[in-house]
Amino acid sequence: MLGLADVEAARDILAGTAVRTPVVESRWLSDLTGQQVHLKCENLQRTGSFKLRGAFVRIARLSARERAAGVVAASAGNHAQGVALAAQQLGIPATVFMPEGAPIPKERATRAYGAEVVFAGRYFDDALREALAYADRTGATFIHPFDHPDVVVGQGTVGLEMLDQVPDAATILVPAGGGGLVAGVALAVKAVRPGVRVVAVQAEGASAIAPSLDAGAPVRLDSMSTMADGIAVGRPGEVPLALIREHVDDVVSVSEESLSQALLSLVERAKMVVEPAGAAAVAALVDRPDAYQGPVVALLSGGNIDPLLLGKVIRHGLASAGRFLNLAVSLPDVPGALNGLLTEIAASQANIRTIGHDRTSSSLRLDEVEVRIECETRGTEHAEALIARLRDLGYKVL
Template sequence: MTELVLPGLDDVLAAQEPLRDVALRTPMEESRWLSGVIGAPAFLKCENLQRTGSFKIRGAYTRIHGLGEEERARGVVAASAGNHAQGVALAATSLGIRSTVFMPEGAPIPKENATRAYGADVVFAGHVLEESLDAARAFAADTGAVLVHPFDHPAVVAGQGTVGLEILDQVPDVATVLVPAGGGGLVAGIALAIKARRPDVRVIAVQAAGAAAFPGSLAAGEPRTAHDMRTMADGIAVGLPGEVTFALVRDLVDDVVTVSEGALSAALLALLERAKMVVEPAGAAAVAALMEMQEHDEGPVVAVLSGGNVDPLLLGSVIRHGMAAGGRYRYLRVTIPDRPGGLAALLHTVGESGANVLEVVHHRISPSLEIDQVEVRLQVETRGREHAASLLRRLREDGYVVEG
């Protein structure tokens, strides 16, 4: 049995120099609105503004930079839903190395296009990351290409750990750090760097509830596969933690929490509106956790925005989902008299309440309707939950039968 090799602080410190001219020292933005939500100073570590749009360039470059000449000549291969793919492609191209990336079917088109633009050959294989990773391993065995794992390698974790060093420099009195987690490379690296220098800082991993492999794995004491992965956060949809990342998360991370799809949507929308940050669903996970906690007295708190590579079509859907989750969109079914002026009166009431009607649909045939009634289905935009509740009260006070 091969002995498990784990990185240490020296490896993270050593990764800084090669990355100096490759990866950006990303901004740390103080967030007043998030501070107001949690009742403690809050900061955003903006890895969504990193080269290639995510933190992944740090680990990918560290791993590939460390290859010998003979290994470089064989080229590299990777598997990724998009962010690691772009990191590997850019890192390999900048070092003059051939790269091939296996992506799951249905990977976001912007991530595919960017990966090709950075110089990689892209091959689609499987429907989830683990299947793409199997294809990448087979390619490595057949061709001799070096597999650059998306998270489960000491050099990759060390490269991601440079984020933790920057956090300590930028917020010296930080008390809590929340990190999106899929396979665990980023949170393992950050925890490694931070705990070595400030063991009192709490490090919390955040996973999507529909794709959370770490809770079950930690309970079992070993990496366990999470099946039936369902989440919009493709960047953290990893069904099986790695051996390296599992050991580090088990030993160094203080807690693992999960967030719902609604919370991810609400966080992405809030980051757009309040922080003016474009963040992919996975990148918004740490903020989603803070928004769900509401109160957090262990500040200052740093939430890592791990990536900003979001498909515009998905972004539009997530914005609508987030607005619905926040009470900004409501779908109402209102029964009105089927007579001239009935619809106009209803819309007048809605307009007077300050809500904006986005869509109107009539339904005249239903077993639940009397012959002189019609059901009107409205999609309305409100200012939030309180305003939506006020609209419902107003309609019911005016005698309307309302569901929604």
């Protein structure tokens, strides 16, 4: 049985290692929701995520013999960096198995913290299998990313900090994958202030906690599809699930569009760079701005995002918000027709990014050409007004 004393003991272990990350008020989210909203910035934690907390507590409690044999982990990134830095700080050899598609910045950071990185298979389960085999073969201790009491209470120290920083918090939103973070936060929060509402936020394409709660035991998803690799876990842990059942008030899920729009808004409005998983709590607020009593604390769980993915997600978020508009317009194939269309688009204050022509579509008449134009707009209302204007002028917007 885990309790507040266990989380407080973990806090003592982490003193001088984990950073007490800041809480900042978000004016744009407060305006959106009509409640006071704060952001707990674990994206500014050492290694760029909360994972250092649980990994350090787990490794710090190993015996001298276990330390001599080293530690091993399987991770696509954040847990890998947490284990690597914790092992470096404690003078313990570490090996991390990663799937072959792991983000390059996370792999490089893990190596920079002194761990040996081994690629194994295409998926996390492949890396996990190899890590467990390595542990059996060498005697190294396997450091689970979420399904261990020491890991859970280590992550729970985030909850103690949030209550100290926002003592009147009414709702806390926490990204959730395997469940270690939300279980630890809920354990700590409910022990200190039982009336605070704790909500776990999952990606729709990797939402395993709700069906597991319904089944009364961890259930493995048949498949997963989400950009939020930090919470893409197909089966929650047994230790976290028991705590979630006891202490978490609700489990919600958010779409890929919501994640990308939340990430974009955090960059634009809060000046915070986060990974898709780290934006999940904000996505829940954007999806249902009237659903949560304030003051609200939304946890930004991590900021380790590949710059290439960041670019893709920002473009996706701009498109989802109506800031990018893709037009397909059928024009007469005569001189001046394109110029007239471009003049109307310019008059609407939309900015043209790209133009393409198609004269071979089976839907076109012999004397027509299809023009594809990508525009930058000010948002959905501006985009819809432009389309309506073009149709009023007689253009065939496809």
